[in-house]
Amino acid sequence: MQAGLVVLCLAYVLSQFFRAFLAVLTTDLGSDIGASPEDLAFASGLWFLIFAAMQIPVGWALDRIGPRRSTAALLLIGGGGGAALFAMATTPFHVALAMALIGVGCSPVLMASYYIFAREFPPAKFATLAAVMLGVGSVGNLVASYPTALAVELMGWRTTLAGLAVVSAIVATGIWLTVHDPKRVETAHKGSLLDLLKEPALWTILPLMLVAYAPSAALRGLWAGPYLRDVFDLSTTQIGQATLIMGAAMIAGTFAYGPLDRILNTRKWVIFGGNALGAAALGLLCLWIDGGVWISVLLLAIIGFLGASFPVIMAHGRAFIPAHLVGRGVTLLNLFGIGGVGLAQFATGRIHAASIEISPTAPYSAIFAFFAVTLAIGCVIYLFSRDSVD
Numbered sequence: 001m002q003a004g005l006v007v008l009c010l011a012y013v014l015s016q017f018f019r020a021f022l023a024v025l026t027t028d029l030g031s032d033i034g035a036s037p038e039d040l041a042f043a044s045g046l047w048f049l050i051f052a053a054m055q056i057p058v059g060w061a062l063d064r065i066g067p068r069r070s071t072a073a074l075l076l077i078g079g080g081g082g083a084a085l086f087a088m089a090t091t092p093f094h095v096a097l098a099m100a101l102i103g104v105g106c107s108p109v110l111m112a113s114y115y116i117f118a119r120e121f122p123p124a125k126f127a128t129l130a131a132v133m134l135g136v137g138s139v140g141n142l143v144a145s146y147p148t149a150l151a152v153e154l155m156g157w158r159t160t161l162a163g164l165a166v167v168s169a170i171v172a173t174g175i176w177l178t179v180h181d182p183k184r185v186e187t188a189h190k191g192s193l194l195d196l197l198k199e200p201a202l203w204t205i206l207p208l209m210l211v212a213y214a215p216s217a218a219l220r221g222l223w224a225g226p227y228l229r230d231v232f233d234l235s236t237t238q239i240g241q242a243t244l245i246m247g248a249a250m251i252a253g254t255f256a257y258g259p260l261d262r263i264l265n266t267r268k269w270v271i272f273g274g275n276a277l278g279a280a281a282l283g284l285l286c287l288w289i290d291g292g293v294w295i296s297v298l299l300l301a302i303i304g305f306l307g308a309s310f311p312v313i314m315a316h317g318r319a320f321i322p323a324h325l326v327g328r329g330v331t332l333l334n335l336f337g338i339g340g341v342g343l344a345q346f347a348t349g350r351i352h353a354a355s356i357e358i359s360p361t362a363p364y365s366a367i368f369a370f371f372a373v374t375l376a377i378g379c380v381i382y383l384f385s386r387d388s389v390d
Helices: 002-033 037-053 055-064 067-087 092-106 109-120 123-137 139-143 146-155 157-178 193-197 200-204 206-212 214-232 236-257 260-264 268-287 293-306 310-318 323-355 362-382
Strands: none
Touching: 002 037, 002 067, 002 092, 002 109, 002 123, 002 139, 002 146, 002 157, 002 214, 002 236, 037 055, 037 092, 037 214, 037 323, 055 067, 055 109, 055 323, 067 092, 067 109, 067 157, 109 123, 109 323, 123 139, 123 236, 123 260, 123 310, 139 146, 139 236, 146 157, 146 236, 193 323, 200 206, 206 214, 206 268, 206 310, 206 323, 206 362, 214 236, 214 268, 214 293, 214 323, 214 362, 236 268, 236 293, 236 310, 260 268, 260 310, 268 293, 268 310, 268 362, 310 323, 323 362
16 A cells, blocks of 8 residues: 555656646747647646546546546546647647646546545544645646756757656556555445535535635646746746745645644634635735735745645545545545636636736736635635534
């Protein structure tokens, strides 16, 4: 099981990479195939929405088939095949199609790990284990910044993507060889997704799950690149360095959030406090939109750090899910978390297009304000949630 978890962590590195690397390809894809920021927002949003939609069948597959076969097959076909298609792209549509396929491939990776944690480890350790997996896997977020910018400058983006297709295939094979499925739960209770949706406690958690991850994922995954280019005229390499800082902050935030629920004996207030501060940081970024490149990079890093509450929200929701529905339960939570990013990318792409003629800063002020308001609304609804500490 330990070897399997290590390989799943490598697969999650790839998943984090694929959701974040478009930010540093903004200039190259624009000049080579005519992809605009709106095209890339659509492709990024499609990745997240396809990923989210896949959580329903993935949840069923984890409970019925197990994590080994479902994860290995999807990563091989979707991750490897999608990266290969991206490497051959000649139009923005090809990029969108490739990102959709990669979303399919990445969709089971993290939930396979969480399924194993929920089934094989004590409930009190779930948040910490989930945060460790998320934090270590987020190395992919770092690789998708400055290192990718360097690789693109040295080899070109097509060769870089072709190499990633090969790596995806190798990791998928490793999952098939090393992951062992937990023993299936034998129970007389039959259950479905509808049973989970009847749980009142989840409905005060799901709205925050929908909006909490979206700001950091969308900004790091795409909008940080166009923002820093259009407002501060940064180069691809400089954007890579700035997003590296934000990516490192996101990893640090993940490890910081992980044990706090046990240290402070509360999940609710850890989650609420972090996200309320995140909404405030987004508001400051709106106010100081062109105040200076280092102020913006610092605020982006703070937003990334505070936006890393995903594993603790997952643990909060997990506390209200019965054992025989763990697979479908964690994937339902993940559907909201990842789906929220996809919806946000579609919305922010339209916001950018509608305000681009006003001024260089107007589209980004509007995008950051959108994230601040939606996150604040999620926090208000979450105030009515019931706390849980296993």
